[in-house]
Structures are given as structure tokens and as C-alpha cells.
Amino acid sequence: MKVYRVRLAPQERTHLGELLSKGKAAARTLTHARILLKADEGEAGPHLSDDAIVEALDVNRSTVERVRIRCVEEGFEAALRPRPSRQAHPRKLDGAQEAHLVAVACSPAPTGRTRWSLRLLADKLVELEIVDTVSYETVRQTLKKTGLANLAGVRPGFCGR
DSSP, rough: OOSOOOOHHHHHHHHHHHHHOOOOOOOHHHHHHHHHHHOOOSTTOOOOOOHHHHHHHHHOHHHHHHHHHHHHHHHHHHSSOOOOOOOOOOOOSOHHHHHHHHHHHOOOOOOTSSSSHHHHHHHHHTTTTTTTTOOOHHHHHHHHTOGGGGGGSOTTOOOOO
């Protein structure tokens, strides 16, 4: 016996139908819309079982259950959107460390080099004790974020955007 029963209002069914006919939303949103339409136990709804929805849409049963539960508990719009990630992504470099990285990247390249490489920059940050450890990928992402991603092709000592 289902505890979470989806009953869509006519305007909600219309909204989902328009969303699907346009086809301009994210694939997950469209799949959730199809699940809600098929699970609708209202007057105009097909009232399909979870197993029938799984077969019809080729989705996992737990997906159908989660969408139904979310629709009942959090509302119609919440069931269409994916849940925000609860995983924290702490920054690898703070503002001061990023500033040091940019300053080092804008300085003349080491002797015997024509320009800084990402690995050289990462090693220099560790050597200067700005950070304990840092990967060249973090250096690349930081330079990209600060608009200095094209630094590899510029002449030594030149730091322009």
C-alpha cells in the first residue's frame, strides 16, 4: 500500500504537459515530470503502479519512489528539481594564497625556463611555504578562475589579461 499518493491539480498537469511538449528542460526534470504524470492519482491521472512506471519510463524503482515522496512532502516544484548537493567542497586555496600564486605566476620564469609551467608553479608555492601541498590541477583551476589561464603562452615577467 502506497503511503505517498500523488494527486496533481489540473494546472499542475497542464504545466507538466507543456514542459514535456517543449522538451527544453534538463533530462532529469523531464523524467521526473513523466513520473509525476504517470503516478497521478487525481481524476485525470492514469494512476499507474510504481512497477508500471518503471517499465514505461525505464527508470529505477527507487527513483519513482523518491519523486513521489518529494512531491508529497516538499511540493510539486521541488519534485521536478534535483536536490542540492550536501557535500561540502572546501576551497583548496584561500584568497591570500591565490594572490601569492598570481604574483609568482606574473614574476619572471625560473632560470633556464622561458615560462612557468603548472607543475613549477605548484612546486614554487610549496617551496615558499605558502601551502603545505598543492597539485598542478589546483593551480590550473585557480589561474583559470582568475582569468590568467593563458599565462603559459606569454613572455616571462608579463602578466596581462
